[in-house]
Amino acid sequence: xxxxxxxxxxxxxxxxxxxxxxxxxxxxxxxxxxxxxxxxxxxxxxxxxxxxxxxxxxxxxxxxxxxxxxxxxxxxxxxxxx
Numbered sequence: 001x002x003x004x005x006x007x008x009x010x011x012x013x014x015x016x017x018x019x020x021x022x023x024x025x026x027x028x029x030x031x032x033x034x035x036x037x038x039x040x041x042x043x044x045x046x047x048x049x050x051x052x053x054x055x056x057x058x059x060x061x062x063x064x065x066x067x068x069x070x071x072x073x074x075x076x077x078x079x080x081x082x
Contacts, residue, residue: 001028003046003081005074022049026058028077032068039064046081058082 001007003026010018029045046059059080065072 001030001073001077002026003028003077005077024050026081028080030073030076039066040068042068042076044076044080 008020008022008027010020012019025048027047027049029047031043031045033041035041042063042065044061044063045057048056048058050056059082061080
């Protein structure tokens with residue numbers, strides 16, 4: 001996602017993996033995992049993508065939640081990147 005909450009769609013998807021072509025700028029990467037029936041484990045990263053292969057993690061946070069929706073993801077993206 002962009003820090004505004006706009007979703008950046010992959011240009012290619014294969015077996016659960018995606019390939020993105022990103023322009024330089026800031027992006028938010030939100031990773032959600034749920035081991036068994038435990039709460040969701042969410043990792044949120046604000047990344048400054050300079051060029052292909054060159055990126056910097058500006059901020060990172062983790063949280064646990066029992067549920068979430070698209071509005072939560074957008075809110076987390078907006079708060080993650082200054």
